[in-house]
Amino acid sequence: MGRVWGLIALLMCFYRANAAAGFIKCPLSLTKIVSGWAELHCEVVGSPLPEVQWWFIEGHEPNETFTQLFDGARDDRVRVNATYLAHSTSTIHLTDLGLHDTGTYECRASNDPDRNELKKTPKIKWIRSQANVIVIERPNIIAEPFEVFNQTSAVLRCNLTETTLPVQGSHWLLNGKVIESSKSTEPSPFTSLSLDKITTHSGGKYECVFLIDPPVQQAVEVKTPPHVGAYKHSENGDENDKVLLTCVSHGYPLPSDWSWSKTQADGSLAPIVNNTAEKYEIKxxxxxxxxxxxxxxxxxxxxxxxxxxxxxxxxxxxRIQLRVRSRLAAVWPFLGIVVEVIILVTIIFIYEKRRKPDEIQDGRAILTQTTRKRMSGKGILTRKKMRAGAHLDENDPGF
Structure with missing residues (x-):
């Protein structure tokens, strides 16, 4: 039994080592527009790994002609990328398509060791998978109006004509960005966009896009006069320092020429020249x-x-108003605080200096007056007793 399983394993290894080439992904036919691009892809398995080639077929049987396509063919409009890892993969990329690129493209694969020998007959034929690439003229889109100039409102319309391709929907772009509210899945060759209020912010390059394979689009320009605004209308700078003044513009088309000037005392404008004495720099x-x-x-x-x-x-x-401050301008608030503190401390010191001597003098005056009254009373009582010849008693309260 063990010998049987060993024989089966050996046959499996032999089969895997000599597996014929086979497609696991074939190229798909495409319809493209002139000046567009196309890409075909195929994947092949086999052991050893099969070689993959691309061929272009022109004409019909029996007058067919076959041309192998290499990387860089057709004036460098052909790119071929291949990988050989777990299986063989190959992709051909065609750019700047023309009507002459219409035809049948063939993906060939073979793992026969003698496949490229001209003097030997291959034991295994090349396997082949074909796809058609059809290049058509660009469908015509009629835009109305073709251009909007200095208007307050407008309705943009596009009509797709001269195409047999199915329409899967449409939308509008503004300066390359999708206008979400304009998206439609209706299979209609007509689309419109209403501009109720045209401002400097709504001017730009509008494009109607029809979702066919491949998508096509047409531009409609909405032009508005430029609107220049200062980023800040008032700027402050310090003496001997540097300041940056900025202006931005809205509208379409944007300004093609910028300039700066300074208002003189008489109201005239003096142009500022870039890099004047390394003082002015305009970007x-x-x-x-x-x-x-x-x-x-x-x-x-x-x-x-x-x-x-x-x-x-x-x-x-x-216009921008520039104010230039002295370098000491930032110090003045600090100096003001210091002066206020010094004045406050001086006032407190003077007040305390005057208040304490007055309180001491007032206290002494009261004590002196009381003492004089007591001593005056004692003196009168003593004289009376002496006149009466009485003995002065030290315990007498009047003493």
């Missing part, structure tokens, strides 16, 4: 500009600064 992006002023001076730098943003639809500006 700008489409939605933000900053002015850094170093080595602040009370006489030269305090005053009103103006930031100006200019776009295709006009210009906008805002």
């Amino acid at each position: 700008s992006t489409p939605n933000k500009t900053t002015l850094a002023i170093t080595d602040l001076s009370i006489e030269l730098d305090k005053g009103e600064y103006v930031c100006i943003g200019v776009s295709d639809l006009g210009a906008s500006s805002d």
Whole structure:
């Protein structure tokens, strides 16, 4: 019995060591749009691990032509990634699709040791799995209006035409972000978006997206004049220190040009040139500009600064008031507290100094007056007794 089990185990090992190649995942057919991309994937098992190749088939039988696709083929538009671990996997990635990329793509696999020998006939044929890639022209989307310019309200509409692909829904984007309230699962080739109040914050690039395979979209620009605002309308800086003034902008399109000026005594604006004597530094992006002023001076730098943003639809500006404090400004509150404490201590000291001598003098005056009365009474009584010739008794209460 043990010999039988041993023979079975040996046959199993031999079978596993020479297992024929077989697909466990085949590539799936795709429909793509011109300028898009496509990806096909297949997985194969076998022992030894099978080699996987990709081929492109053009034409029809018996005039078919076969072209092997390598990594970097078709002007570097083809990428092939393969792994050989527990089983063989391979993925082909096609970019910048054109109508000429339409055809049949074939995943081939074989683990025959002589599979690539040109002078020998392979013992095992290559196994094959095919998928069709169909590249079509981009469906036409009619947007109305194509552009909204300086309006207070609008209704954006899109109509998908010239497509046989099923629509699974639609939604709208604003500057690349989905507008949640616009999501729809209706299989309709028409969608609209109402803008009841257009402000500088609601202007931007709107896009209607139709959920077909692959999704298609069309842009509608809602343009508004720029609105420039100071981050803080009042700034404080210390003498010989550095301060940063900031302005931001809203609207679409954003400003393409930023500038800074300083208001003069006569009300005119003096332009500030970037990197002037290493004192001014201006940094700008489409939605933000900053002015850094170093080595602040009370006489030269305090005053009103103006930031100006200019776009295709006009210009906008805002003002910032800069106050420059002396370096000792932070010390004055502390010195004020110290002076108040000194004055308070002095008042208390003077009050105590005056109060104590007055109380002592008042006490002495009272004692002296009482003593004089007693001594005066004793003197009168003594003189009377002496005149009467009486003997003075020391125990006499009047003595």
